[in-house]
Amino acid sequence: QVRLKESGPRLVQPSQTLSVTCTVSGFSVTSYHVSWVRQPPGKGLEWVGAIWKGGSTDYNSALKSRLSISRDTSKNQVFLKMNSLQTDDTGTYYCAKHGNWGGYFDYWGQGVMVTVSS
């Protein structure tokens, strides 16, 4: 059974770094791409970036300078790091598995709600 679960801090201070972990089961991160998608409260979805099954990454150009996505294949985990957080980074951060044909997301984690506030 495919599962993804995000874990990380619920509260981050402005200008600090957000670190979120996505722990997956039911598939290997070396066999499927994994993306991060975020959603501000009451708003729509924004693709943050992806780590491809081969280990390379792509980031949303609007966030690229602040982003890092990596993985630990031995633990089947994917990591999101975003620095210089501001209040408009507040929202739910989801990790999502890509489907067999790439450009869509067939399984999503429950998400972690992150509030950026002092």
Added chain:
Amino acid sequence: DVVMTQTPVSLSVSLGGQVSISCRSSQSLVHNNGNTYLSWYLQKPGQSPQLLIYKVSNRFSGISDRFSGSGSGTDFTLKISRVEPDDLGVYYCGQGTQYPYTFGAGTKLELK
């Protein structure tokens, strides 16, 4: 970036009724490999998005045939027939043809 425009913003429907949601992209979603990466998601209240349709018209595993997707190029439609209570929520279209992947702003389906 590819802009995804969804209409309408909200829909009211009676149980058992039929609705259509439109999604238009600012650029063609036909990939160099010939595939069109247009997908539809439903986000029920308090839940994560769930995949309904991928590559324009393919229903994801376990998705009812009451959901159907169609379209090509830049114009796409999701149809829901015989609406049930569990269908209520916000529907998003998304494109995975060009980076960055982008989503429509959503269409909220409510009961009339």
